Amino acid sequence: MSVFAYGTGLWLVLVGVFGVVRSRNLIHTVVCVAVAQSGTYVVLLAVGYQRGAVAPIFSSSSPPGTPVVDPVVQAMTLTDIVVSATVTALLLALVIQVAKRHGTIVPDELHALRG
Amino acid sequence: MTRTARFVVFGIGTAVLVLLLGSAVFHLPAFGGTSHPYRDSTVTAALQRRAPNVVTSINFDQRGLDTFGEEAILLASVLGAITLLRPGKDETQRQRVPNAGRMLQGTRLAGYVLLPISLILGADVVVHGHLTPGGGFQGGVVLATGLHLSYVAGSYPALRRLRPLRWYEYGEAIGMGGVVALGVAGVLAGAGFLANVLPTGTFGQLVSAGTVPLFSIAIGIEVASGVVVLLAGFLEQDLAIAAKRGSR
Amino acid sequence: MIILVLVLLALVATGGTIVVSTSDPRRQAVTLAVYGVLLSVLFLALAAPDVALSQVAVGSAVVPLMVLLAVRTVRSVTGGKR
Numbered sequence: 001m002s003v004f005a006y007g008t009g010l011w012l013v014l015v016g017v018f019g020v021v022r023s024r025n026l027i028h029t030v031v032c033v034a035v036a037q038s039g040t041y042v043v044l045l046a047v048g049y050q051r052g053a054v055a056p057i058f059s060s061s062s063p064p065g066t067p068v069v070d071p072v073v074q075a076m077t078l079t080d081i082v083v084s085a086t087v088t089a090l091l092l093a094l095v096i097q098v099a100k101r102h103g104t105i106v107p108d109e110l111h112a113l114r115g
Numbered sequence: 116m117t118r119t120a121r122f123v124v125f126g127i128g129t130a131v132l133v134l135l136l137g138s139a140v141f142h143l144p145a146f147g148g149t150s151h152p153y154r155d156s157t158v159t160a161a162l163q164r165r166a167p168n169v170v171t172s173i174n175f176d177q178r179g180l181d182t183f184g185e186e187a188i189l190l191a192s193v194l195g196a197i198t199l200l201r202p203g204k205d206e207t208q209r210q211r212v213p214n215a216g217r218m219l220q221g222t223r224l225a226g227y228v229l230l231p232i233s234l235i236l237g238a239d240v241v242v243h244g245h246l247t248p249g250g251g252f253q254g255g256v257v258l259a260t261g262l263h264l265s266y267v268a269g270s271y272p273a274l275r276r277l278r279p280l281r282w283y284e285y286g287e288a289i290g291m292g293g294v295v296a297l298g299v300a301g302v303l304a305g306a307g308f309l310a311n312v313l314p315t316g317t318f319g320q321l322v323s324a325g326t327v328p329l330f331s332i333a334i335g336i337e338v339a340s341g342v343v344v345l346l347a348g349f350l351e352q353d354l355a356i357a358a359k360r361g362s363r
Numbered sequence: 364m365i366i367l368v369l370v371l372l373a374l375v376a377t378g379g380t381i382v383v384s385t386s387d388p389r390r391q392a393v394t395l396a397v398y399g400v401l402l403s404v405l406f407l408a409l410a411a412p413d414v415a416l417s418q419v420a421v422g423s424a425v426v427p428l429m430v431l432l433a434v435r436t437v438r439s440v441t442g443g444k445r
Contacts, residue, residue: 001369002146008372010136012379014129019383021125027388027433031395034426035379038402041418042375045409048154051147051365055410056158056169057248059319064162068169069410070154071161075173078417079185082252082338085421086192089345092433093199096352099437100203108118147365170413240416248412256420263428342425349432353439 005046012039026095026105030088037084041077048073165315166324171250175330179309182330183294186337190291193341200348202356209355211272218269226268233261241335245324251331255338262343271354280347283340290337297326297333364408371405378402388434392427399423 016036023029048070056071058064099105144150157177158169166172174182202208240247241254266274294309301310309330316323378398385391399422406415 001365002143003140004369005146005372006140006143008376010133010140011376014133015379015383017129018125021121024386025388027430027437028386028391031388031391031430032383034395034422035382035398038379038398038422041402041414042372042405045406045411045414046146047143048151048411049147049368049409050149050151053410055248055412056154057412058162058167058169059246064158067149068154068158070151071157071169071173072153074170074411074414075178077411078170078250078414079174079182079252081414081417081421082256083185083188083192085426086189086196086341086345088426089349089429090192090196090199092429093196093348096433096436096440097199099440103441105437105441168413248416250413253413253416253420256417256425260420260424346425346428349429349436352436353432 005049006043009039009041009043009046012036012042015039024106024108026098026107027092029107030091030095033091034084034088037080041081044073044077162318164311164324164327165318166245166327167319168245168247168250170248171244171327171331172324174250174252175244175327175334176311176325179298179330182334183298183309186291186294186334189338189341190287193287193345196345197348200352202351206356208351212275212354223268226264230261230264230268233264234258237261237335237339241331242328243321244331244335245327246319246321251334252338254331255335256342258335258339259342259346263346266350271350274350278343278347280344283343283347286336286340287344290333290335290340293333293336294330297330301326368405368408371401371408375401375405388430392430392434395430396423396427399426 013036016032016034016039019032019035020029023032050067050069053067053069054062056068056074058066062068095105098110102110104110157173160177161167161169161172164172164176166176237254237258239254240249240257241251244250244254262277263274265277298309301312302308304310304312306312309326311325311327313325313329315325322328375398378394378401382391382394382398385394399418402422403415403419406412406418
């Protein structure tokens with residue numbers, strides 16, 4: 001079961017990268033990068049999970065002392081989600097500029113980027 | 116590199132990666148296990164600082180410097196994106212954008228009713244970040260998307276009126292400046308940069324946990340302004356900016 | 364409870380594969396929004412309400428909107444050039 005949980009995160013990262021490699025449209029590439037990023041969130045949260053534990057927020061219904069899941073990985077993941085959305089926005093703005101300068105967003109047709 | 120060459124390189128790389136990561140998975144702690152040493156120390160520290168929401172306490176109190184860095188990344192990428200989305204030399208920007216045309220009255224009503232509710236909900240999520248699930252990041256995004264309900268209710272000119280862009284650009288700067296001011300206040304009080312220097316109060320009250328609610332409000336202002344400015348850049352590109360006649 | 368987590372993990376893996384295999388970016392915005400909701404339900408099942416709130420706000424509202432606006436802008440820019 002550990003293998004299944006961590007394997008899902010790993011699968012999402014690989015599938016995202018496969019989408020980037022196979023892509024014929026730069027916007028599709030950017031969305032596949034977002035999918036790969038979400039794979040890392042799944043791995044992080046799977047590391048912190050504990051069976052039978054509750055969310056790391058104490059209140060009258062879960063007084064201090066109840067077992068909670070790991071809050072450090074949650075803190076890392078939640079800032080990461082918001083910040084990577086803005087980085088996705090930066091990538092999309094770049095794609096729009098590429099479309100204006102070169103007239104196409106098919107990666108195979110972009111001669112200027114050819115190595 | 117041709118397409119097939121790309122796939123071959125990808126295949127080899129993936130095979131090696133899967134082998135390495137697959138063998139690493141067997142060395143990770145079991146999924147759902149009970150040994151989480153960081154959890155024990157951070158929960159103890161958060162309870163000492165009277166913050167019921169341990170995640171917010173980590174973000175804004177124990178690891179405040181990392182949040183400062185993430186906020187700087189957010190500011191920088193919003194800046195980069197809106198610079199890229201400015202109208203170019205050979206483009207004009209229309210001042211009057213036509214209305215959307217026919218909208219369902221039900222959609223319009225739902226948008227107008229939900230707009231103040233979303234804004235209040237977003238402010239609540241930001242301010243109660245140290246007591247309930249929430250905080251500056253989530254509340255800021257809820258505030259920004261709530262504002263755009265006026266666009267969903269059918270009227271881009273209404274959104275433009277609600278959203279004088281200059282104020283939101285100032286808002287981003289105010290948010291960042293607020294965090295720096297909190298950090299300097301920590302230095303001036305004799306503790307470190309971004310240390311928690313206000314009194315921590317009673318557990319579970321709104322005014323408690325020291326500087327955490329203030330940090331959360333500053334981040335909420337910055338994230339909300341940043342997302343509004345970002346979406347404004349994309350909306351202007353689509354609806355208002357067009358190539359000058361004869362240049363393309 | 365653990366069964367719920369396993370089912371959601373399988374759904375998320377399928378959702379990610381579907382998002383990547385949708386080639387039209389306009390359709391991808393919709394599948395991305397659904398995938399975002401699935402992810403946030405998984406995060407809730409893993410006892411992470413903060414992360415779920417963040418994911419549903421960002422991944423189902425902001426990112427699909429930006430993708431759709433980018434698709435429209437690119438289409439009007441490249442359509443006009445041809």
